[in-house]
Amino acid sequence: xxxxxxxxxxxxxxxxxxxxxxxxxxxxxxxxxxxxxxxxxxxxxxxxxxxxxxxxxxxxxxxxxxxxxxxxxxxxxxxxxxxxxxxxxxxxxxxxxxxxxxxxxxxxxxxxxxxxxxxxxxxxxxxxxxxxxxxxxxxxxxxxxxxxxxxxxxxxxxxxxxxxxxxxxxxxxxxxxxxxxxxxxxxxxxxxxxxxxxxxxxxxxxxxxxxxxxxxxxxxxxxxxxxxxxxxxxxxxxxxxxxxxxxxxxxxxxxxxxxxxxxxxxxxxxxxxxxxxxxxxxxxxxxxxxxxxxxxxxxxxxxxxxxxxxxxxxxxxxxxxxxxxxxxxxxxxxxxxxxxxxxxxxxxxxxxxxxxxxxxxxxxxxxxxxxxxxxxxxxxxxxxxxxxxxxxxxxxxxxxxxxxxxxxxxxxxxxxxxxxxxxxxxxxxxxxxxxxxxxxxxxxxxxxxxxxxxxxxxxxxxxxxxxxxxxxxxxxxxxxxxxxxxxxxxxxxxxxxxxxxxxxxxxxxxxxxxxxxxxxxxxx
Numbered sequence: 001x002x003x004x005x006x007x008x009x010x011x012x013x014x015x016x017x018x019x020x021x022x023x024x025x026x027x028x029x030x031x032x033x034x035x036x037x038x039x040x041x042x043x044x045x046x047x048x049x050x051x052x053x054x055x056x057x058x059x060x061x062x063x064x065x066x067x068x069x070x071x072x073x074x075x076x077x078x079x080x081x082x083x084x085x086x087x088x089x090x091x092x093x094x095x096x097x098x099x100x101x102x103x104x105x106x107x108x109x110x111x112x113x114x115x116x117x118x119x120x121x122x123x124x125x126x127x128x129x130x131x132x133x134x135x136x137x138x139x140x141x142x143x144x145x146x147x148x149x150x151x152x153x154x155x156x157x158x159x160x161x162x163x164x165x166x167x168x169x170x171x172x173x174x175x176x177x178x179x180x181x182x183x184x185x186x187x188x189x190x191x192x193x194x195x196x197x198x199x200x201x202x203x204x205x206x207x208x209x210x211x212x213x214x215x216x217x218x219x220x221x222x223x224x225x226x227x228x229x230x231x232x233x234x235x236x237x238x239x240x241x242x243x244x245x246x247x248x249x250x251x252x253x254x255x256x257x258x259x260x261x262x263x264x265x266x267x268x269x270x271x272x273x274x275x276x277x278x279x280x281x282x283x284x285x286x287x288x289x290x291x292x293x294x295x296x297x298x299x300x301x302x303x304x305x306x307x308x309x310x311x312x313x314x315x316x317x318x319x320x321x322x323x324x325x326x327x328x329x330x331x332x333x334x335x336x337x338x339x340x341x342x343x344x345x346x347x348x349x350x351x352x353x354x355x356x357x358x359x360x361x362x363x364x365x366x367x368x369x370x371x372x373x374x375x376x377x378x379x380x381x382x383x384x385x386x387x388x389x390x391x392x393x394x395x396x397x398x399x400x401x402x403x404x405x406x407x408x409x410x411x412x413x414x415x416x417x418x419x420x421x422x423x424x425x426x427x428x429x430x431x432x433x434x435x436x437x438x439x440x441x442x443x444x445x446x447x448x449x450x451x452x453x454x455x456x457x458x459x460x461x462x463x464x465x466x467x468x469x470x471x472x473x474x475x476x477x478x479x480x481x482x483x484x485x486x487x488x489x490x491x492x493x494x495x496x497x498x499x500x501x502x503x504x505x506x507x508x509x510x511x512x513x514x515x516x517x518x519x520x521x522x523x524x
Contacts, residue, residue: 045072045074045078045083045087046071048068048070048071048074049068049071049075049083049086049087049090051067052065052067052090053068053090055067056094059276059278061094062098064090065091065098068087068088068090068094069088069107072084072087072088072111076111076114081115081118081119081122082119085115085119085123085126086125088107089125089126089129089164091104092104092108092132092133096132096133096280096318097279097280097316098279098316099315099317100317101133101137105134105137108126108130108133109130121154121158123153124149124150124151124153124154125154125158127146127150128147128150128151128154128161128164128165128168130146131144131147131150131165131168131169132168132171135168135171135172135175136318136320137317138319138320138356140175140356140357143168147169151165151166151169159196160192160196160201162192163193163201164189164201166185166186166188167185167186167189167208170182170185170189171208174212175357175358179212179216179494179496183212183496184511186208187500189205190205190209193205199232199235200236203229203232203235203236204236204244206225206228206232207225207248209225210222210223210226210252211248211251214255216398216494216496217255217398217401217494218494218497219252219253221501222248223249223252226245226249226252240272240273240276240277240278242272243269244281246266246268246269246272247265247288249265250262250268250269250288251288253265254288254292257404259296262292263292266288269285270285279316283308283309283312283313283321284309284321286305286308286309286325287309287321287324287325287328290302290303290304290306290309290325290329290332293305293332294328294331294335297405299332299333299336300332300336302329302332303333303336306325306332309321310325310326310329313325319352320356323349323352323353323356323361324361326345327346327361327364327365330349331372333345334376335372339376343369343372346368349365350365353365359390359393360396362390363394363396364387364399366383366384366386366387367384367387367403367407367410368406369383369387370387370410371409374409374410374413380410395494397492398492398494452466452468453466453467456483456486458483458487462479462482462483464482473518477518477521480502481498481518481519482522484502495512499512502514502515502518
């Protein structure tokens with residue numbers, strides 16, 4: 001570009017109108033800037049923006065934050081409102097990773113107001129990003145309002161921005177326990193990212209979806225999502241992508257109880273972190289490895305990592321993540337012999353979970369409090385009964401399997417108490433009933449004795465025998481449902497996961513209707 005700086009700057013500016021060129025030109029812009037820009041090129045917002053993208057990909061997050069912010073201001077001065085909004089979108093993404101949420105929100109609000117007067121679509125792009133920041137900052141209600149308002153305004157021509165807004169809105173649905181809606185929204189966004197060649201965003205979304213499936217207890221589905229993300233990793237250009245993949249794999253193994261496999265995955269994640277460290281991801285790694293140590297019966301090691309994670313998240317202005325680290329630290333502390341401080345901390349965590357509207361997390365807190373009280377020899381039945389009621393209301397009983405080191409001592413003790421006191425009433429009776437209830441995949445014997453044996457054959461054609469008699473559902477969907485349940489015999493499956501498995505990408509309402517019809521036919 002020597003001797004043709006003005007024409008090169010114009011080329012960068014033209015390319016900036018199409019986001020699909022950003023990745024290809026980012027490295028060029030960064031190299032040009034590092035080599036010393038010619039006169040007149042230093043103030044180009046297009047060149048600044050592309051260089052900021054390259055800085056972000058290389059892990060230079062502070063430089064990328066400042067560069068994208070300068071680019072947003074430069075575009076706005078030139079009247080290029082959409083380019084300004086897109087530059088500020090990168091600023092907000094970096095704010096999540098650098099702990100500058102409050103600063104980004106303070107800057108973003110006046111920018112949105114200025115854009116709203118001249119370009120409602122550009123203002124909606126900024127508002128969607130503000131909603132994402134508020135969600136991470138612990139204000140889900142306002143986040144929901146911002147994201148819904150942005151989606152009403154964003155035009156179809158801004159497909160990428162709409163998909164990203166859908167992705168953030170899906171996170172709100174997940175927090176509220178509306179998992180079918182979450183899967184529908186994320187699948188829709190993922191399809192758009194793939195069709196448009198936005199490999200970095202597709203990779204990040206696949207990892208996020210895997211984390212959601214882990215949370216729901218569908219670790220096998222999560223690993224398939226991670227395998228797909230690994231295939232996209234070379235094209236994604238994301239900094240620390242290897243760390244994210246290994247961390248999610250480690251967490252899936254840990255939640256599934258495969259602690260030896262988790263150990264190897266955590267070791268791989270630590271190696272990745274040594275080469276490509278990001279503060280947010282480092283805190284996540286400390287959190288989930290601390291949980292793994294607690295599950296291995298090492299509360300002191302767990303407390304050390306979880307304490308460091310809570311301090312890390314506090315610097316990032318991420319109250320939701322701080323709460324996760326603190327509630328896990330409180331459990332480890334209680335199991336390590338400090339019940340008083342642990343119960344006080346768990347009570348504080350329950351208040352935070354209620355503020356966020358996350359009843360699943362609140363149920364987890366009560367389950368942990370019951371275990372700490374049991375370990376300390378304190379009455380725990382009422383607290384356990386409350387936890388189980390909340391898990392039932394949230395359809396989240398899978399937590400008892402995921403946290404088996406916490407749940408099994410509680411339920412075993414309750415069953416023993418009920419066996420010695422058959423006439424017990426009240427809360428203890430409620431807990432005993434919950435502890436004895438068989439999972440859906442193991443029906444209780446009927447009035448006439450043991451339930452008939454069911455044999456399902458899948459090799460060489462589908463066939464079912466019940467009590468020695470050949471039976472077969474009439475509908476193909478019902479046969480697919482029976483086959484899916486047979487492949488996971490002994491492991492209850494979530495309705496939302498089955499809908500996604502059998503009818504991937506279908507709208508939430510249509511998927512539920514198809515499932516209900518298939519289930520009715522299968523039960524006949």
